Amino acid sequence: MPFNLGSISKYSCSIAIAYLSVLVFNSIATAQNNSKLKIVTTFLPIHLFTQAVVGDTGEVKILISPGTEVHEYQATPEDAKILATADVLVENGLGMEEFLSGLIANVGNAKLQQINSSKGITAIKEEEQGHHHEEGNPHVWLDPVLAQQQVANIRDALIAIYPNNADTYHTNADAYIKQLQQLDNEFQQKLAPIKGCNFITFHDAFPYLAQRYGLKQEAMVEIPEDSMTPQDVQRVQQAANQYQVKALLSEPGIVDKRIQQISKDLNLPLGAIDPIESGQTDPQYYFQVMRGNLEALTRACQ
Numbered sequence: 001m002p003f004n005l006g007s008i009s010k011y012s013c014s015i016a017i018a019y020l021s022v023l024v025f026n027s028i029a030t031a032q033n034n035s036k037l038k039i040v041t042t043f044l045p046i047h048l049f050t051q052a053v054v055g056d057t058g059e060v061k062i063l064i065s066p067g068t069e070v071h072e073y074q075a076t077p078e079d080a081k082i083l084a085t086a087d088v089l090v091e092n093g094l095g096m097e098e099f100l101s102g103l104i105a106n107v108g109n110a111k112l113q114q115i116n117s118s119k120g121i122t123a124i125k126e127e128e129q130g131h132h133h134e135e136g137n138p139h140v141w142l143d144p145v146l147a148q149q150q151v152a153n154i155r156d157a158l159i160a161i162y163p164n165n166a167d168t169y170h171t172n173a174d175a176y177i178k179q180l181q182q183l184d185n186e187f188q189q190k191l192a193p194i195k196g197c198n199f200i201t202f203h204d205a206f207p208y209l210a211q212r213y214g215l216k217q218e219a220m221v222e223i224p225e226d227s228m229t230p231q232d233v234q235r236v237q238q239a240a241n242q243y244q245v246k247a248l249l250s251e252p253g254i255v256d257k258r259i260q261q262i263s264k265d266l267n268l269p270l271g272a273i274d275p276i277e278s279g280q281t282d283p284q285y286y287f288q289v290m291r292g293n294l295e296a297l298t299r300a301c302q
Helices: 006-032 042-054 077-084 100-107 144-161 161-193 207-213 230-243 257-265 286-302
Strands: 037-041 058-062 087-091 113-116 198-201 216-220 245-251 269-272
Touching: 037 042, 042 058, 042 087, 042 144, 042 161, 077 100, 077 245, 087 100, 087 144, 113 144, 144 161, 144 207, 161 286, 198 230, 207 216, 216 230, 230 257, 245 257, 245 286, 257 269, 269 286
Parallel strands: 037 058, 037 087, 087 113, 198 216, 198 245, 245 269
Antiparallel strands: none
């Protein structure tokens, strides 16, 4: 029986096509498996929690650069581009990111899934001063116990979205939550001797922290961006006398001679506690700052 070169060529070609099809399919499957979730977080503390859970399974970006005041944030074309290609957006919630609804609507990313990290947390209602939020005070991340709930919310939502990474998310979240539990224990032990300490703050960020550990944020006095006026000074003095406070607590980097003078005039210690809205993006940075806050509270309230 003579060879049919045409048949051999057709047979070889069919094998080659089949082989190439397998290669292409495998390449696509590999690319899909290797592709990482594109996750956007709104601002620093939410980025820290999310990065801790995600690990190396996703690309986590932060929308509001550390150090930028959330209430003063203005979206840029680059921000819109990031959101347009993102898979997931993680926010604090409780009205902290009031700009989001309009921004998301303008971006028009139908696949974008949102995670509210404060889901299930009961907000503390706040006074009609400063940056008022209809949903209550949003600074829940500064309470190590509520921070655990935020991390768990992020974990559970990510597992629902991307179940293939469930084991990793569980492992990472559990490790971070254990660190938060240890931090909570440290706060309980060191603040127990100074329970009932009344303090005045210049940023209404710490009612959850105070409530958790038996302290009292008696008043929040808004500081003008330029400098305090005599009227501002008088309000601080009146609040200090009214609530018999033991300390004045400002933020790191805020240097106002009037605040320093009030501290001297009233013989009240002046400390600095950090709301963690600026700084490093490593998840461990949260613990560094919070332990610094613990030391500042301990010194101020002794």
